Amino acid sequence: MNPTATRPAQAFLPDFCGTGRVVDVLVICQLVAVVLALSALQTARGFWFSLFLMSLYLQWIGIFSVAALCLIRRHLGHLNARLVAGLSYTGLLAVTFALSEIVYLAGPQTGIAPLVADISHQDFLIRNLGVCAVVSALGLRYFWLRDAWQRQAAAEAEARYQALQARIRPHFLFNCLNSIAALVAMRPADAERAIEDLSDILRASLADDDRPLATLREELELVDAYTRIEALRLGDRLTLDRHIEPAVADWPLPPLSLQPLVENAIRHGIEKLPGGGRISIEAVRRGDFLAVSVTNPRIEKPDDDSGGLRLALANIEQRLALRYGGRASLQTARGPDRFSVVLNLPAPEADNL
Incomplete structure (x- = not known):
């Protein structure tokens, strides 16, 4: 059996309850906002306004996504790591879907109306869920590979440590025996x-x-x-x-x-x-x-x-x-x-x- 399939979830999913992880996620969300704003660039003025609205929207997605991952890790730590990865991926898509629905329905009555202007409800959801699916898959894959690398490095270090430990024991034993041998006859x-x-x-x-x-x-x-x-x-x-x-x-x-x-x-x-x-x-x-x-x-x-x-x-x-x-x-x-x-x-x- 592959040991990574049954390892504890805490070893795979980082702790998103800390401030450092929240900042990391918000930075990633901001970078995605810049990319999306650039893709819809028309004028310099339109870019900055679009970037502001996109940043506001994606930062809220980032905050709720971090909260979801924090809860998953804290309360589902006893589950199989593959199952936790699946739940995390589903949770991120669910957060994006829920906030996208709220924004699209409330957009015409608020200042964020430009986010949903000239786009159908279906296309708005597909675009947002598509971006979330790609970014979430890459992020979770990175965490999985990083955990595998850390476990391999730890196993190699432990093997080297045990080899060094095994080397020092005979040296210690032989010196003791030599000291005792000098006493046996006299x-x-x-x-x-x-x-x-x-x-x-x-x-x-x-x-x-x-x-x-x-x-x-x-x-x-x-x-x-x-x-x-x-x-x-x-x-x-x-x-x-x-x-x-x-x-x-x-x-x-x-x-x-x-x-x-x-x-x-x-x-x-x-x-x-x-x-x-x-x-x-x-x-x-x-x-x-x-x-x-x-x-x-x-x-x-x-x-x-x-x-x-x-x-x-x-x-x-x-x-x-x-x-x-x-x-x-x-x-x-x-x-x-x-x-x-x-x-x-x-x-x-x-x-x-």
Whole structure:
């Protein structure tokens, strides 16, 4: 079955209850009025008067048409999209027919008499309904194709996002296993505890693989479990500081967004320092954005290979772009002895994904 045939009507028909859509429709009506006035052009004076009357008539059609589409979308959103398209098309023709009848019958007694002068009742209706039929068909067809394109783009973005997500999970798992392997021979009890931590991490990260977003609290739990595993290997060389605003604990973010940053801080910072160092995680709200920063000490080496670091950061950047568009960002700051990464994520109410 074609999925577009049964998708919800809200996804196909735009919201005509807002001011922006009303303005768009009125602009289209005005352009049609200009075309019709030009087609009947006789003199310059006659053009402007004809344009005024045609604009007045078509603007009323536009206002009532927007109202009809608003009601259809609001009250018939549960229906099949094809049925809604048919109802919308019929509704637009009905509005045009009703207003055309009113104008033709009332025209001789009002100032809009020139609109119906020298034209029969039948020809007046046929002309107006014909224009409405063409314009409405083109508009509804545009909305249908735009919705299909948006759905295809969203599906492709979701596929790319899932591919990136699938790529980061094995990398995360292998690093944990390598850390545990280093403990098995010398410290089997610690290795056993590390395996329990790893099982908790995998349970949390894979329990609901289809979820679009996790929470900051869940991501911090993964970070805690991961750093406990690494602390068994690094000992006192690894210290983790957290400064988290309580109000942002349930802020949504893509799964496995924070743990790879901490992993990079350990691999490319703490491990390369003989005395280890301190990793700092800070999460604060800044306006409509959550700013999560991960800072670690580092040493500058001419032969330092940061390819893995760049790969992980590029992966997270791509996932942010696919999930949030241009509203989220990942920023890095490299100093002589410090390296920082900052995730800027939009507020839940600003996220339409």
